[in-house]
Amino acid sequence: MSRYAVIGSNSFTGACFIEYLLNLPATEKILAFSRSLEKTELFLPYLSHPAAHKVTFIQADLNHDLGRVMGVLRDVQPEYLATFAAQSEVGPSWENPQHWYQTNVVSMHALYFGLKDLGFLKGIIHTSSPEVYGTCEGYIKEDAPMNPSTPYAASKAGGDLALLPLIKNFNLPVRLIRATNIYGKHQQLFKIIPRAAIYILQGKTIELHGGGLAVKSYIHSHDVSHGTYLAMTRGRAGEIYHLSPADGGISVREVVEVICRSLGADFNKVTKVGPERLGQDKAYTIDSTKARSQLGWTDDISRETGITEVVGWVKGNLESILEQPLNYVHKE
Amino acid sequence: MSRYAVIGSNSFTGACFIEYLLNLPATEKILAFSRSLEKTELFLPYLSHPAAHKVTFIQADLNHDLGRVMGVLRDVQPEYLATFAAQSEVGPSWENPQHWYQTNVVSMHALYFGLKDLGFLKGIIHTSSPEVYGTCEGYIKEDAPMNPSTPYAASKAGGDLALLPLIKNFNLPVRLIRATNIYGKHQQLFKIIPRAAIYILQGKTIELHGGGLAVKSYIHSHDVSHGTYLAMTRGRAGEIYHLSPADGGISVREVVEVICRSLGADFNKVTKVGPERLGQDKAYTIDSTKARSQLGWTDDISRETGITEVVGWVKGNLESILEQPLNYVHKE
Numbered sequence: 001m002s003r004y005a006v007i008g009s010n011s012f013t014g015a016c017f018i019e020y021l022l023n024l025p026a027t028e029k030i031l032a033f034s035r036s037l038e039k040t041e042l043f044l045p046y047l048s049h050p051a052a053h054k055v056t057f058i059q060a061d062l063n064h065d066l067g068r069v070m071g072v073l074r075d076v077q078p079e080y081l082a083t084f085a086a087q088s089e090v091g092p093s094w095e096n097p098q099h100w101y102q103t104n105v106v107s108m109h110a111l112y113f114g115l116k117d118l119g120f121l122k123g124i125i126h127t128s129s130p131e132v133y134g135t136c137e138g139y140i141k142e143d144a145p146m147n148p149s150t151p152y153a154a155s156k157a158g159g160d161l162a163l164l165p166l167i168k169n170f171n172l173p174v175r176l177i178r179a180t181n182i183y184g185k186h187q188q189l190f191k192i193i194p195r196a197a198i199y200i201l202q203g204k205t206i207e208l209h210g211g212g213l214a215v216k217s218y219i220h221s222h223d224v225s226h227g228t229y230l231a232m233t234r235g236r237a238g239e240i241y242h243l244s245p246a247d248g249g250i251s252v253r254e255v256v257e258v259i260c261r262s263l264g265a266d267f268n269k270v271t272k273v274g275p276e277r278l279g280q281d282k283a284y285t286i287d288s289t290k291a292r293s294q295l296g297w298t299d300d301i302s303r304e305t306g307i308t309e310v311v312g313w314v315k316g317n318l319e320s321i322l323e324q325p326l327n328y329v330h331k332e
Numbered sequence: 333m334s335r336y337a338v339i340g341s342n343s344f345t346g347a348c349f350i351e352y353l354l355n356l357p358a359t360e361k362i363l364a365f366s367r368s369l370e371k372t373e374l375f376l377p378y379l380s381h382p383a384a385h386k387v388t389f390i391q392a393d394l395n396h397d398l399g400r401v402m403g404v405l406r407d408v409q410p411e412y413l414a415t416f417a418a419q420s421e422v423g424p425s426w427e428n429p430q431h432w433y434q435t436n437v438v439s440m441h442a443l444y445f446g447l448k449d450l451g452f453l454k455g456i457i458h459t460s461s462p463e464v465y466g467t468c469e470g471y472i473k474e475d476a477p478m479n480p481s482t483p484y485a486a487s488k489a490g491g492d493l494a495l496l497p498l499i500k501n502f503n504l505p506v507r508l509i510r511a512t513n514i515y516g517k518h519q520q521l522f523k524i525i526p527r528a529a530i531y532i533l534q535g536k537t538i539e540l541h542g543g544g545l546a547v548k549s550y551i552h553s554h555d556v557s558h559g560t561y562l563a564m565t566r567g568r569a570g571e572i573y574h575l576s577p578a579d580g581g582i583s584v585r586e587v588v589e590v591i592c593r594s595l596g597a598d599f600n601k602v603t604k605v606g607p608e609r610l611g612q613d614k615a616y617t618i619d620s621t622k623a624r625s626q627l628g629w630t631d632d633i634s635r636e637t638g639i640t641e642v643v644g645w646v647k648g649n650l651e652s653i654l655e656q657p658l659n660y661v662h663k664e
Contacts, residue, residue, distance in 0.1 A: 101438045106433045106437070147496060154441075158486075161478055162483070279501050
């Protein structure tokens with residue numbers, strides 16, 4: 001039986017990972033930390049899971065409540081811990097960049113600086129991002145140089161580098177995951193897949209930044225949870241693992257085309273071209289050979305299947321979805 | 333005639349750079365910013381310079397007074413700006429790492445985020461460090477990957493990466509300087525060259541961390557000021573320039589041997605071996621071919637000459653030196 005801690009449990013990827021852990025029979029307990037109140041079932045699939053009682057939610061903000069987080073960890077002594085907490089949006093990082101550096105570098109480092117002293121931790125996951133590489137056309141491997149194009153990307157890169165002194169000098173058992181763009185049911189509504197589906201169902205026009213030509217490696221949240229678990233339990237300290245589809249990336253435009261087909265909408269009627277985002281990289285296509293060969297990871301959900309599933313989730317929950325804000329709401 | 337701003341004017345390298353600028357006839361005005369009160373003449377050679385009236389000192393802390401710094405810059409409109417401000421010590425960065433990340437990443441980024449909107453700036457220098465590479469045996473070039481071993485090094489690496497989105501998206505005219513270890517008259521007394529001289533003159537024993545085997549590229553402050561000026565006025569935006577001696581590094585032990593010879597002391601009697609520092613890299617020997625070929629930079633002061641000069645400065649100012657604290661005093 002194993003105990004887990006998930007930092008950033010209200011995040012899309014964190015919540016999906018908790019659901020993944022609940023499906024493992026040997027899960028004894030999960031500590032779920034978030035700075036916000038627990039979200040609704042719409043975003044937290046684990047709430048309606050038969051084993052939901054194994055999850056203990058703790059509201060705590062890494063920027064302010066680190067001592068309390070550390071206290072709970074020392075009490076419960078989880079063997080494994082995964083962090084998904086971050087200022088995670090790209091565009092808004094140009095508005096208040098100091099919040100991105102504060103959370104993703106200063107506060108994340110403070111967490112890991114505390115974790116280095118917790119001898120009961122066997123495996124730690126740090127959620128990084130392929131955006132640290134800047135534009136990555138072709139197949140980028142884990143040792144590519146950092147070359148961030150936005151405050152979000154640079155703050156994630158800085159947070160990753162802050163781990164190295166702790167790995168080198170204290171053997172902090174942390175592995176880094178870089179996956180993009182993670183999608184699936186329960187994801188934030190302002191992300192392209194649910195947003196496009198909502199707009200089509202409402203008869204609104206979808207604006208595609210720069211025509212939606214940016215290429216991204218869309219990967220389903222279940223596949224990411226599986227890879228995260230493998231890296232956490234089998235991976236090696238200090239190693240970075242990419243999680244991405246074997247067949248490369250597709251453009252945002254192509255994703256919207258799949259959604260249009262799924263909803264019987266005419267792409268040319270429901271979309272228009274908008275201005276490109278500041279610092280938008282042309283492509284994030286990363287090579288996941290290492291995770292496949294060293295962790296035995298595979299991605300199992302095809303994009304057509306996965307995107308159609310998200311569209312179905314939007315259709316089936318449209319009433320409660322429309323009660324939610326559809327745009328990103330920044331919180332310091 | 334040119335106006336300059338120096339951020340971190342109380343730092344050893346910043347103060348030497350101001351003296352360098354005062355020696356240029358075309359210098360009209362220098363804004364000197366530091367979070368602390370102006371230090372004494374012992375550390376600020378520019379105070380006794382015949383052109384000292386060209387320097388305006390402003391006490392302002394980047395962590396708290398950025399608005400005021402920006403206001404002064406907008407008023408005076410300097411063409412060139414160089415930042416030396418940082419939490420700059422390596423060993424103490426393990427004690428309060430959050431102060432290092434706060435200043436060197438969050439506050440430095442906030443400064444540059446403001447500078448990107450000042451169209452009157454023609455050239456900006458950001459002082460980085462070769463420690464961002466981690467250990468660098470052999471001759472490391474400017475495109476080597478970042479691999480920091482201490483919180484100091486990781487915080488400088490994070491600060492460097494935070495510049496990239498501003499360079500890519502706003503053409504911020506910033507050049508990065510990496511030089512180590514900068515030495516010379518007026519430097520901090522706890523640094524190895526003045527400290528060794530002071531200890532010998534006082535009959536105290538010098539403890540060499542790890543036997544002083546770490547190899548470093550000692551470079552004189554005048555040579556660094558010259559290279560900084562060339563990079564600021566002739567360098568290209570986004571470029572990194574190494575400043576280091578052409579003949580590679582020497583060990584801390586060899587440096588102390590030069591000091592012993594200069595003072596007629598017996599190395600074996602005045603030194604003892606102490607424990608190695610946490611995260612001490614074996615070597616920092618960097619290749620400065622790029623600065624030599626692209627900027628026309630040369631280093632003019634030999635180590636023997638330079639070290640002997642520092643020893644002479646210590647001897648000649650021993651009384652006022654001994655009134656100062658000899659150890660590093662941390663300030664958040």
